[in-house]
Amino acid sequence: MHPAPSVILFTVLSGLGFGFLALLGLGALPVSGWGAFTCWGLGYALAVAGLLASTFHLGHPERAWRAFSQWRSSWLSREGVSAVLTLLVLAPMALSDWLDLGFGRWIGVLGAGLCAVTVLSTAMIYTQLRSVPRWNHWLTPVTFLCFAATGAAILAVRLPWAYGLCAVLALVLLAGWRVGDGAFARAGQTIGSATGLDRLGRAEIFEPAHTAGNYLLREMIYVVGRRHVAKLRVIALVFACILPVALLAALPVHLASVLATAAHLLGAFAARWLFFAEAEHVVGLYYGKR
Amino acid sequence: MTTLPQTTGKKLGLVIDLDTCVGCQACVTACKGWNDQDQGRVKGLSDQDPYGAAPSGTFLNRVHSYQVTPETGPAQIVTFPRSCLHCEDAPCVTVCPTGASFKRAEDGIVLVNEDACIGCGLCAWACPYGAREMDAAQGVMKKCTLCVDRIYNDHLPEEDREPACVRTCPTGARHFGDFADPDSAVSRLSADRGGYALMPDLKTKPVNRYLPPRKKGAAQAAPLAPLLEIRASGFAGWLDRVLGKI
Numbered sequence: 001m002h003p004a005p006s007v008i009l010f011t012v013l014s015g016l017g018f019g020f021l022a023l024l025g026l027g028a029l030p031v032s033g034w035g036a037f038t039c040w041g042l043g044y045a046l047a048v049a050g051l052l053a054s055t056f057h058l059g060h061p062e063r064a065w066r067a068f069s070q071w072r073s074s075w076l077s078r079e080g081v082s083a084v085l086t087l088l089v090l091a092p093m094a095l096s097d098w099l100d101l102g103f104g105r106w107i108g109v110l111g112a113g114l115c116a117v118t119v120l121s122t123a124m125i126y127t128q129l130r131s132v133p134r135w136n137h138w139l140t141p142v143t144f145l146c147f148a149a150t151g152a153a154i155l156a157v158r159l160p161w162a163y164g165l166c167a168v169l170a171l172v173l174l175a176g177w178r179v180g181d182g183a184f185a186r187a188g189q190t191i192g193s194a195t196g197l198d199r200l201g202r203a204e205i206f207e208p209a210h211t212a213g214n215y216l217l218r219e220m221i222y223v224v225g226r227r228h229v230a231k232l233r234v235i236a237l238v239f240a241c242i243l244p245v246a247l248l249a250a251l252p253v254h255l256a257s258v259l260a261t262a263a264h265l266l267g268a269f270a271a272r273w274l275f276f277a278e279a280e281h282v283v284g285l286y287y288g289k290r
Numbered sequence: 291m292t293t294l295p296q297t298t299g300k301k302l303g304l305v306i307d308l309d310t311c312v313g314c315q316a317c318v319t320a321c322k323g324w325n326d327q328d329q330g331r332v333k334g335l336s337d338q339d340p341y342g343a344a345p346s347g348t349f350l351n352r353v354h355s356y357q358v359t360p361e362t363g364p365a366q367i368v369t370f371p372r373s374c375l376h377c378e379d380a381p382c383v384t385v386c387p388t389g390a391s392f393k394r395a396e397d398g399i400v401l402v403n404e405d406a407c408i409g410c411g412l413c414a415w416a417c418p419y420g421a422r423e424m425d426a427a428q429g430v431m432k433k434c435t436l437c438v439d440r441i442y443n444d445h446l447p448e449e450d451r452e453p454a455c456v457r458t459c460p461t462g463a464r465h466f467g468d469f470a471d472p473d474s475a476v477s478r479l480s481a482d483r484g485g486y487a488l489m490p491d492l493k494t495k496p497v498n499r500y501l502p503p504r505k506k507g508a509a510q511a512a513p514l515a516p517l518l519e520i521r522a523s524g525f526a527g528w529l530d531r532v533l534g535k536i
């Protein structure tokens with residue numbers, strides 16, 4: 001699949017944003033006054049920036065409001081609805097922390113639950129697709145949720161939680177790659193089943209259906225850069241999980257927060273780029289490409 | 291609404307006969323030609339750089355060609371038209387966030403309301419068959435309409451009220467009809483010839499059926515062998531005998 005920068009930015013930033021908002025909602029980072037304003041503002045900024053980035057790849061961003069209508073059937077719609085709902089529900093909690101209004105923590109807990117639903121919905125957009133076997137696995141939502149939780153714990157310097165979550169994220173990433181590498185083969189679709197010509201014998205491409213490129217080849221059959229998969233996996237692991245632990249352990253809190261989060265984000269971008277670039281769509285079978 | 295109808299009154303779709311398809315691409319051209327007409331706010335199928343170095347365009351139907359090698363015997367070329375299968379459990383419809391993609395309850399045709407489409411592309415990701423292409427100029431999703439603007443069109447002569455690709459196919463390899471009716475021509479054709487669905491494991495329940503190429507007995511001998519048997523006569527025969535003796 002084509003790794004569109006806007007979608008990578010969106011999923012990574014909004015994941016971190018909603019993770020951090022959940023942490024603030026739960027009251028896991030005691031904040032008050034202008035400190036609270038800054039923290040909540042940062043959470044909102046990340047979440048909103050991510051959502052805005054997601055509209056950049058639309059053909060008609062001005063119609064984006066329509067995407068709130070089909071929550072009964074569509075995960076993409078559910079994601080939009082839960083994102084907006086989360087931001088609304090958490091607003092009084094943010095105000096309360098900032099201005100010391102003393103609202104009940106239950107609002108924040110409810111909002112944290114909605115944060116999880118939002119991140120889950122984002123992941124389900126990909127997980128639901130049988131046409132992309134690598135994504136069609138429960139490890140996809142687990143990975144997205146782990147990224148959100150880990151990023152938030154690093155940003156808020158919640159120790160030792162951040163250490164534990166980094167370790168869990170590393171294991172989940174490794175498991176995801178392990179399982180994902182065999183997913184296409186396990187799904188069992190071949191050029192023979194795609195065309196039904198397996199009834200006759202072994203099918204191969206004779207000549208391409210069209211000599212020019214098209215949307216399918218550009219969007220679904222993205223093969224550029226898979227050469228560097230091994231290197232990128234190491235980069236993702238080191239930056240998203242290992243380096244943050246070292247930085248958090250070695251540096252004073254504020255510096256650690258900034259540098260460890262920056263490292264983690266870099267790793268998260270690499271992992272998300274791989275998430276798209278490595279995913280193979282079954283339509284590639286018609287073209288003899290994956 | 292992007293929830294799917296429980297059942298559809300009719301199940302309109304195509305039978306594509308891989309035995310008679312010769313890969314002439316006439317259906318590709320006819321489909322593009324018919325659907326490239328601007329109709330009010332719905333625009334045709336755009337092309338990018340059509341006469342330049344890197345042409346690319348939006349098509350609703352494409353014809354592939356494959357080489358199939360059986361266990362024994364020589365390989366065979368199969369040309370393979372690919373368009374929307376108007377699936378009963380169309381994943382392209384349920385993923386759509388805006389309700390632009392829908393399946394009609396009356397006849398099962400899967401369509402896109404281009405006025406509501408935000409061009410997110412998720413439906414094309416969900417389709418396993420590559421039946422949807424985003425129009426790069428208009429930013430909306432395009433797909434086979436089963437020529438809904440022909441099949442019910444009273445302004446067309448009766449014989450033209452079928453999809454453009456079906457109407458144009460010079461070998462009659464594409465057939466249009468109602469699969470909900472077990473006695474329709476398409477249902478019987480599919481039953482007689484072992485019509486099959488593409489990638490049924492993906493649980494999309496395609497309506498369209500493909501007819502496999504008929505098994506042709508393996509050629510008994512090399513096709514040029516009989517030519518070796520020809521005995522020359524007259525002057526050529528004399529020359530043959532003389533040269534044979536030298």
Ligand code: SF4
Binds near residue numbers: 374375419420433494
């Ligand atoms: S072939 Fe693809 S576009 Fe057509 S109904 Fe099935 S899933 Fe949808």
Ligand code: SF4
Binds near residue numbers: 389402407410414430
């Ligand atoms: S591209 Fe259009 S039709 Fe397809 S899922 Fe998005 S809004 Fe729906």
Ligand code: SF4
Binds near residue numbers: 374434453455456
């Ligand atoms: S039915 Fe119409 S829109 Fe669909 S492939 Fe045939 S000509 Fe194209």
